[in-house]
Amino acid sequence: MSDLTVSLIQANLHWEDVPANLAMFDQKIDSIKERTEVIVLPEMFSTGFSMQSSKLAETMDGSAVQWMKKKAKEKNVIITGSLIIEENGEYYNRMIWMLPNGTYGIYNKRHLFAFADEHNHYKAGDKRLIAQVKGWKICLTVCYDLRFPVWARNTLQDNGAPAYDVLINVANWPERRSTPWRALLQARAIENQSYVIGVNRVGNDGNNIYHSGDSSLIDPIGEIIYHKAHDEDVFTYTLSRAHLDELRTKFPFMRDADQFMIL
Template identity: 60%
Template sequence: MSDLIISLIQSDLHWEDKNANLAMFGEKINGIKEKTHIVLLPEMFSTGFSMKPETLAETMHGPTVEWMKRVSASRKVILAGSLMIEEEGNYHNRLVWMLPNGQLGFYDKRHLFAYANEHEHYAPGSKRLIAAVNGWKVNLMVCYDLRFPVWARQSPDTEDGSPEYDLLVYVANWPERRNHAWKTLLQARAIENQCFVAGVNRVGNDGNEIYHSGDSMVVDPMGAIMETIVHDQGIITITLKRDTLNDVRTKLPFLQDGDEFNLLT
């Protein structure tokens, strides 16, 4: 199986201004000159972490999803990030996984951040999304999900006995005041699941004057930070080595000793 190249875009966001954010991310994506397979954007990348879905949410045929489709096709990359989606009378904080051919998958954030009243505005998801690319399996999650390890735990009961996924992704708007938890938990998820972890966060103040230091990072299956950006806007493009993953899982076969359990997926 081949290696996987991913790009994480850490950026400030224009508060509740879709057009400005889409234009900004379009420029940043076009500025990626290295080869990459996946481009990861922060949580609610088109608006910031807003509790106004009644005025800002779109459908799956709205302008932001259509923008993702165009950018993914033109750059021939998988594009992923979350946005507000309205569906059947409910609002979702939905991560969209857009393929260059226009096909997509999505994951609705399961753990809603009650501390900021997210649960009063959005409906929780109930199913995980594990996508496939270049022989890799990618588990896609959103921000606050990071605090709930069971939702991300590798299950030992797959049909062929192999791990469920190889890369765990979190797209986030995680405040600087709790960045110690962000950094520690990203490393913990990598260690306990013997996988690569990518966490992409925003930077700067949001519309509520909450500061975000970013701390976007990629972590290897042993929990070591491979690359990170703190406080500044920037892009991480990094190659994840299949051999590294295989070596860890072969030499330290801890996953096979895990407890058997089933998630509601």
């Protein structure tokens, strides 16, 4: 299987301003000159981490989803990030995996952040999404999910292959808890023998909570390939399939793992 090129966009979001955020990400995506195949945006990239779900939610035909479709087609890339979505009278913090042809996968955030009252404004998801591109399997998670390793557990399938190769976490994770953010990203990479991509926002949100970003790309043994704090940034990198396969062959730890599943 071939390598995979990804781009991480760390941005200062405009609070509850969908048009401004879409225009900003238009510019940032247009600034990417290298050929890339997957672009990762932060959690609630069109609004910031707002509890105004009924005010800000859109349907899957809404402006931000349509923008993802248009931009993915225009750039011939996959774009992923989460949005506030309303469906059948329920509100979700929904991560979308948008393909260039307009088809998409969805992942509804499983672990809602009760500390910020998220559980009273959104409905939790109950299904993982492992997306695929170029033979790579990619597990999608959102922010607080990162604290719960069982949900993100990588296991060997019946064919002997791991369930996924890359774990993506998109976040609005405040600076006051940046040490756990950095440590948990690294831990998830080590324990799951996968690349981990964490994309966070920077700057103050509408509640005057500061976010330092600390977006990161970590290899399957926990080596930090990329880390950026405080500043907006766009980073593109090619994940090596050979490196991943070599590490898993040399250190076949997953075959000794406990077998369990979430009911």
